[in-house]
Amino acid sequence: MNTAITKVEQACAELIADQQPITFTQVAARTGLGRTTLYRNPSLRALIEEHRHSAAQAGTLSGLAGDITALRTAVEAIAGRVRRHEEQLRQITRRGH
Numbered sequence: 001m002n003t004a005i006t007k008v009e010q011a012c013a014e015l016i017a018d019q020q021p022i023t024f025t026q027v028a029a030r031t032g033l034g035r036t037t038l039y040r041n042p043s044l045r046a047l048i049e050e051h052r053h054s055a056a057q058a059g060t061l062s063g064l065a066g067d068i069t070a071l072r073t074a075v076e077a078i079a080g081r082v083r084r085h086e087e088q089l090r091q092i093t094r095r096g097h
Contacts, residue, residue, distance in 0.1 A: 011030035012047070022051050
């Protein structure tokens with residue numbers, strides 16, 4: 001699925017560079033992925049929605065506050081994964097000794 005995420009990221013970046021609206025139809029056309037796939041896959045849908053929101057709110061104070069909130073949420077999710085992985089490593093290490 002990382003390939004799909006990469007394709008969606010690239011398509012969104014191209015649309016922004018071309019000063020085009022970020023739509024599911026446009027992203028589907030640029031990635032070769034189906035619109036249904038983009039809508040139904042939570043990660044891809046969230047990625048597109050985030051880019052749409054960022055493009056619409058770019059430079060505004062409320063847009064920046066939204067970006068900070070989104071980044072904080074993402075960092076918290078990553079921190080949770082890191083904690084789980086660290087716990088798994090501790091358990092593996094204990095079994096090995």
